[in-house]
Amino acid sequence: MTERSMQEPTLLLLTALADAPRHGYALIQEVAAISDGRVRMRTGTLYGALDRLLGQGLIEVAAEEVVDGRARRTYALTDAGRGALAAEAERLLAVATEAERRLSKVRSMLTGKAGPDRRPATGGGLT
Secondary structure, eight states: OOSSOOOHHHHHHHHHHSSSOEEHHHHHHHHHHHTTTSOOOOHHHHHHHHHHHHHTTSEEEEEEEEETTEEEEEEEEOHHHHHHHHHHHHHHHHHHHHHHHHHHHHHHHHHTOOOTTOOOOOSOSOO
16 A cells, blocks of 8 residues: 555455455445444445455455355455555554644643643733
């Protein structure tokens, strides 16, 4: 992958495949669970993303079988996919940590607690 951040559907799909191979319908359910129902992938979006991830070498077809007369593919992460997911998780953690650090600093200022960067208030303006 490049140094660009992942789009959310890619991140969610790779995360859904991180612990076990899954077929399409299971991926749709897993993405909904991971996102707490916020993201509901449509079938067309899912298979377009899976084709792209296959082309990028981030996932592979782990198995193919016929279920109820229909072909079912099961997808799994490749080593490259695991590496890309780990790098993105690390990037997101670093950003979230910095965001929390900055928010904590502002919270301290708002509650009046002196922090390392907070200077005590002076007596006012010019006299």
